[in-house]
Amino acid sequence: MKTINEVILIEDDKVQVFLSKKFLEKTGVVKAISVYMNGKTAYEAMKQRSDNGEPFPDIIFLDLNMPVWDGWEFYEAFIQLPKSKDVTTYILTSSLSDDDYQKAKEMGLEDRYISKPLSFEMLKAILKVD
Secondary structure (H helix, E strand, C coil), X not given: CCCEEEEEEECCCHHHHHHHHHHHHXXXXXXXXXXXXXXXXXXXXXXXXXXXXXXXXXXXXXXXCCCCCCHHHHHHHHCCXXXXXXXXXXXXXXXXXHHHXXXXXXXXXXXXXXXXXXXXXXXXXXXXXX
């Protein structure tokens, strides 16, 4: 079973954060979980890591509808950072907008576009955990 060093949740819904963290911990393969409540603080943290040569997370679960910077603002800035391509990003959203799905498709994320809520079974499939 592959160990995942870090997963980042960029999510402003505290219930979703709580459940996602519990599910990630329950898998037994995730070493660290970091949470950011909006895209701007997440980007600033990733930019600082990039500038300091610190490692990026293995996986990001990104909500689209958040205050300050939404998920798209974060993602468009994040993919400009060196080594961002080493991170697997999943869109985790309650959005039913066709525009959001089309944008995900244009960004190459249609196979990583997940409707909330994230279930433990979905997470196990994503992480390839039995």
